[in-house]
Amino acid sequence: MKLSVWTYEGPPHVGAIRVATGMKKVHLVLHAPQGDTYADLLFTMIERRNHRPPVTYTTFQARDLGSDTATLFKTACLDAYNRFKPDLLLVGASCTAELIQDDPGGLAEALGLPIPVVALELPSYQRKENFGADETFYQIVRRLAVPVERSENITCNLIGPTALGFRHRDDIVELTKLLDDLGIDVNVCAPMGATPADIAHLGRAHFNVLMYPETGELACRHLERHLDQPFTKTVPIGVGATADFIREIGTIIGKPDLAPSEQSRLPWYSASVDSTYLTGKRVFLFGDGTHVMTAARIARDEIGFDVVGLGCFNREMARPLRSFAKSMGLEALITEDYLEVEKTIAELSPELILGTQMERHIGKRLGIPCAVISAPVHVQDFPARYSPQMGPEGANVIFDTWVHPLVMGLEEHLLTMFRDDFEFSDSAGPSHHAAHTPNQSVNPTAAVHQQSAEIIWLQDAESELRKIPFFVRGKARRNTEKYAADKGFAEISIDTLYEAKAHYAR
Amino acid sequence: MPNDLAPLGCGQAPVLKQRGQHEVFCGLTSIIWLHRKMQDAFFLVVGSRTCAHLLQSAAGVMIFAEPRFATAILEETDLAGMADAHVELERNVSELLSRRPDVKRLFLVGSCPSEVIKIDLATMAKKLSEKYAPHVNVINFSGSGIETTFTQGEDACLEAVIRDLETSDKTQLAVLGALPDVVQDQMLRLLTQMGIADVMVLPQVTSDTHSVVGPNTHFICAQPFLGASYDEMVRRGAQPISAPFPFGAQGTTAWLAAIADRFDVPQSTFDAVIAAPKARAEQAIAKVAETLSGRSIFFFPDSQLEIPLARFLANECGMVLTEVGSPYIHRALVGHDLDALADHVVISEGQDVDKQLDRVFDCKPDLTVCGLGLANPLEAEGLSTKWAIELVFSPIHFYEQAADLASLFARPLMRSDLLRVGDVA
DSSP states (O other), X not given: OEEESSOSSOOHXXXXXXXXXXXXXXXXXXXXXXXXXXXXXXXXXXXXOSSOOSEEEOOBOHHHHTSOHHHHHHHHHHHXXXXXXXXXXXXXXXXXXXHHTOOHHHHHHHTTXXXXXXXXXXXXXXXXXXXXXXXXXXXXXXXXXXXXXXXXXXXXXEEOOOTTOTTHHHHHHHHHHHXXXXXXXXXXXXSTTOOHHHHHTGGGSSEEEESOHHHHHHHHHHHHHHHOOOBOOOOOBSHHHHHHHHHHHHHHHTOTTOOOSOOOSHHHHHHSGXXXXXXXXXXXXXXXXXXXXXXXXXXXXXXXXXXXEEEESOGGGHHHHHHHHHHTTOOOEEOOOHHHHHHHHHHHOOSEEEEOXXXXXXXXXXXXXXXXXXXXXXXXXXXXXXXXXXXXXXXXXXXXXHHTXXXXXXXXXXXXXXXXXXXXXXXXXOTTOGGGOOOTTXXXXXXXXXXXXXXXXXXXXXXXXXXXOHHHHHHHHHHHHHHHHHHTXXXXXHHHHHHHHHHHOO | OOOOEEEOOSTTOEXXXXXXXXXXXXXXXXXXXXXXXXXXXXXXXXXXXXXXXXXXXXXXXXOOSOOSEEEEEOOHHHHTTSSOHHHHHHHHHHHHHHHOTTOOXXXXXXXXXHHHTTOOHHHHHHHHHHHHTTTXXXXXXXXXXXXXXXXXXXXXXXXXXXXXXXXXXXXXXXXXXXXXXXXXXXXXXXXXXXXXOOEEEESOSSTTSOOEEOTTEEEEESSTTXXXXXXXXXXXXXXXXXXXXXXXXHHHHHHHHHHHHHTTOOHHHHHHHHHHHHHHHHHHHHHHHHHHTTOEEEEOXXXXXXXXXXXXXXXXXXXXXXXXXXXXXXXXXXXHHHHTSOTTSEEEEEXXXXXXXXXXXXXXXXXXXXXXHHHHHHHHTTOOEEETHHHHHSOOOHHHHHHHHHHHHHHHHHHHHHOOOOOOO
C-alpha cells in the first residue's frame, strides 16, 4: 500500500483509452464498475473533445459479482459491436475487473466477431498510464502491421501521439511540415488519427519517427525487428535536438546533408541583449523523462539557465534520466510522490519551475513561477492557438512560454534598487503577470527557519535579509544559517549575512 | 438490456428502469465536497490508482491547498497476500496522522477493489479508533462504484456518522445533508426566527459539537440522496419529517412548513418569518423564468437531485419536462416532488447511456442536464447542456438562492442565443 495525495499518472487502462480515443474506427470494451466512466471527462473536458471516447464500460455492480459478470461482458461487447461497427475491437479490464478474473480476451474471442479483437493485459496494480498506452499500441501494431512493399518516395511514420497528450496535436503538424521541408512524406501518423487499415500499412514507410518514447517505443522496437524499419532516437524538442534529429534522419536515409529551410527564432532571441537577464536563472525541472531531458538541454544550452535539479515521475525513464542528470552534475529525483517533489523544490528555491500541472500548484504555493513542459496537464494547456513543442516553431513557443513568467530585464534591477516602493515591490511579482503573484501566506522556508531557532537573527540582519529578492531569500537565509552554525555563531548580524554571501559566492 | 416498465404508482408515471452503461461518478466523488465541509476530518480511500486518479480528475486538480483526502493505493503485494493489508493500512494511517496532527475524524473509505478483495475496514476502523482514542475517531464507509453512485457517497458517510452518535432523549430538529456554509446559516436563521433553536446539522463541521440522536429527534433531509441515512435515523428512533425539497420559493416554503407543523410553530409566526424572503425569491425567479418558460429540458441521471429540480423548473419556472432520469429513486424522500410532476413526463431510473442518448436525440430538448463526459459531445451535436456536477457544488437551496438556481439553467440557453460563431460541430 502506498499513501498518495496526487498522482502524476492514471491507471494503465486510461493509457488504453488514450490510444483508442486517438484512433479512428476502434472501440474499446472495458470491464469496469460504475464510476470508471470518469475517464471520459478527461477527454471531453480537459482536451475539449467533441466526441465521447469510443469506450463501453460494462458497469458491473455488487449484485452482479455473485452471479454472472462474464455474461454482462459478452452482452456489452456484442452491443458495442452492433452499435459502433468498429474495424477493431480492444477488450480489457480496469483494476476491479482484473480482480474478478473474467478473461475479457477469451470471452470476446468466443463471440466470433468478424473483426480483429485485441485483448489487453493491463496490470493495474503494477503499472501506470504511460505503460498502458505503450502496451496497447504495441498490441495493435503486433496484431495488424504486416510486411508490405516500401513506398517509392521516402516516407516515415510518426509514432507515439495519443489523445490527451501534451501538445501532441500541434507536434504532429509541426513535424509533418518539417519533414515535408526535408522532402520526406508522412505515411501514417499513429495512434493519433490512424485507422486499423492504416496500421496494416505502416510497413510502407522507410523509417519511424518515435515522437514520444513513453507511448510509442514498444511499437517502434517491434517494427524495427519485424518490418526492418529503423526509428529515430532523438526527440526534436529544442534547436539543438531538432538539428540532431535532422542529422539522424540524414544518416538513416543516406542523405547526410539534409537541411531545413526554416529556422527557429530562439537562437537570436536568446542572443539578443534583453535576454542577458536570463543568464544563470536557477531552474528546476520535473515531468515525464522525455520532456524533462529535452527541456534541460534547452534550459542550459539554449537559454543559459542554471539547472539546479531535475526529475521524472515515470520509472521507465529512470535509467536514462539518471545518467543524463549525472552528465549535468546532478542527481535525478525519480518519484511519483508529489510531496517529495514539493519538498525538493522548497529546498532548492529555484527562480523558475519547468514542470507539470502539479508543479504549477507547487509553484503557486511557494511563490515560484512555473511553466508547463509535460503531462499531466490541465485544460489551459490545450490552447486554441498553434503551440507545438517540437521543431522550429516548438522552440519559439518554448522560449516565449518559459520567459513569460519571469521578471523582465530592467524591471529586475529596478526592484533591487527601489525595494521599498509600496506598489512596485518584489512581492508583487512580475508586473505583467498577476497570475504568478507569490502567495505571501505560504513561506517555503518557515520549517527551515524553525529548525534553526537556536541561532538568532538580529533585527537589522533580518531587515537586510528582506531586501534580498524573494526568489533567492530562502536560499540566502539557509546559507547564512549554515555558515553561522559552521562557525559556531549564536547570532546573525549584517556582517554575518555578507560574510556568508562572500563565502558562498561562485 | 430490457427496458421493463414497472409502474411505481406515484404521480401515475411509469418508471423506465435502465440497466446498462452508467455514465456517472462513483460515491468516492462525494469526498470532493465532504472534505471541505468537515474541517477536522480526513478521508483515506483504500483503493487503486484509479480511485486516486478519479478523485483528482473530478476535483479538476483545482484544489490548491493540500487536500484533506488521500488514497492508500493497493499494490501487487497487497493482492498476492504477501503483505498483510491490516498492517499496511496501520502503517499508512500512522504516517498520515503524524503529518496531519490536526485530524480528529479519520474516515476509512472503501472502494471497488477493497470490497472485492474483502478488506475488513469496519474492524480496522474500530481497532484504529481504540489505538488513537481519544484524539482521533476512525469511522468507515464505502464509496465504491459497485455499491454507490456519486452523491450516495455522502449518504454512506452520513449513515456511518449517525451510527456513531450517542443516544439521547433530547428534543431537537436534525437536518441531514452537507450544505454550503452561507446556505446553512440562512436556514438556521429562518428556523431560529420560527422559534426552533435546537438544530443539529449533519455532517458536523467539527466533531467538537456534541451531537446526539434519539426518539425525540425530528429529522428532515435537505438533500434527496440520503436514503440510507434516513433509514439509519429511523433505526435510531428518530422521527422523519416529509416534505418537498427546499428548491425555489414553493419548495422552500413547503419544506419549512413541514418543520413548522411538527414543532407547532404558530401560523402567524411562520407567515411573518417567510413573508419577506419568499416574496424576494418569487420576484427574482420570475425574472429568470422569462428565459426558461416554455423551454424543454431533459435530465440524464447524476446526483439524485433531478426529481426535485425538475419540480422546481416545471412548476416555478415554466419549463417543459421531457425525461427526468435519476440513478435511484427513493420514494420516501422524493415522493412529494415526484407527485408534483405532470404524468406525461418520462421518469427513468438507472441508465443505459447509449439508449438514453438515442432518446435525447429523438426529443431534441432545449436544454440537457448531464455529466461532464457527455456535455461537450452533446454541445457538438447542437444541444445546449448544463453540467450536472455544478448543482452539487453551488449554493442552490432555500429562498435567497432560488433565482441563482434558476440562472444555472438559464445561462447555457442565454449563451447559445448570444453566440454568433457559426457551426461548431
